[in-house]
Amino acid sequence: MADISSKFLTRDNVTPEKLERGIHHWLSSPETTGSNQLITVRVEVQPGNGHPFHRHPNMEEIIYVLSGQAEQWLEQESKILKRNEAVFIPENVIHATFNASAEEPLEFLAILSPAHDLDGDGMVDVSGQEPWKSLSKI
Numbered sequence: 001m002a003d004i005s006s007k008f009l010t011r012d013n014v015t016p017e018k019l020e021r022g023i024h025h026w027l028s029s030p031e032t033t034g035s036n037q038l039i040t041v042r043v044e045v046q047p048g049n050g051h052p053f054h055r056h057p058n059m060e061e062i063i064y065v066l067s068g069q070a071e072q073w074l075e076q077e078s079k080i081l082k083r084n085e086a087v088f089i090p091e092n093v094i095h096a097t098f099n100a101s102a103e104e105p106l107e108f109l110a111i112l113s114p115a116h117d118l119d120g121d122g123m124v125d126v127s128g129q130e131p132w133k134s135l136s137k138i
Contacts, residue, residue, distance in 0.1 A: 007033060009027050009028075009032075009033075014026065014027060014032075021043075021045070021049060021050060021051050021052070022043045022044055022045040022046070022049060022050075022051070023043070023044040024041050024042075024043055025041060025042040025043075025044075026039075026040075026041050027040040027041060027042060028040040028115075029041070029115060030115050030117075035115055036114065036115050037113055037114050037115055038111070038112075038113050038114075038115055039059075039110075039111070039112040039113070039115045039116075039118070040109065040110070040111050040112075041109070041110050042066070042107065042108075042109050043107065043108050043109075043110060044105055044106070044107050045068075045097070045098075045099045045105060045106040045107075045108075046099065046105055047099050047101055047102050047103060047104070047105070048099065048102070049098070049099055050071070050096065050097050050098030050099055050106075051096055051097045051098075052096055052125065052127035052132075052136055053073065053094055053095070053096040053125075053126050053127040053132035053135070053136060054094070054095070054096070054123050054124060054125050054126060054127065055092050055093060055094045055095070055123075055124050055126060056089075056091060056092070056112065056116070056122055056123055056124075057091065057092050057121065057122075057124060058091055058092075058114070058116055058121075058122070059091055059112045059113060059114065059115075059116055059122060060088070060089065060090055060091050060112065060113055061088075061089040061095075061110060061111065061112045062086055062087070062088050062089070062110070062111045063081075063086060063087050063089070063097060063108050063109070063110050063111075064084075064085075064086040064108060064109045064110075064111070065081045065082060065083055065084065065085050065086065065106070065107075065108050066083065066107040066108055066109060067083055067104075067105070067106070067107045068083070068099060068100075068101055068104050068105055068106035068107055069081065069082050069099070069100040069101050069106065070097050070098070070099070070100060070106055070108060071097070071098040071099070071100040072087050072095070072096075072097055073094075073095055073096040073097070073098075073135065074087065074089065074093060074094075074095050075093060075094050075095075076131060076135065080100050094126055094132065096127070096132070096135075096136070
């Protein structure tokens with residue numbers, strides 16, 4: 001029988017990673033759980049920050065707001081998402097998530113599948129290109 005005890009993710013074994021775009025708590029990834037099918041990450045974003053415009057060529061994604069407000073972009077359309085609201089992002093669709101509040105943090109859960117290396121070919125940054133550069137909040 002497989003050892004399932006290492007699959008429980010608690011405060012003791014999930015280490016926050018401070019990235020420029022927010023604090024990431026990796027709940028499922030090839031590195032944390034060995035999953036090749038699922039990436040799940042809880043993200044904390046401070047006011048004035050967010051995830052710049054990018055796309056995932058071979059992954060679908062759901063972003064679910066846990067607290068705060070997200071200025072969520074899909075291509076050139078945006079919507080404010082509040083607590084318990086979500087967005088589905090098909091593969092290769094350009095998107096961005098910014099903290100819509102000047103006062104409180106944004107916390108969301110991002111679920112991506114299948115799992116790919118987000119530092120490699122799994123994520124393509126387009127934030128320096130137009131029209132995304134002009135739409136960017138950060």
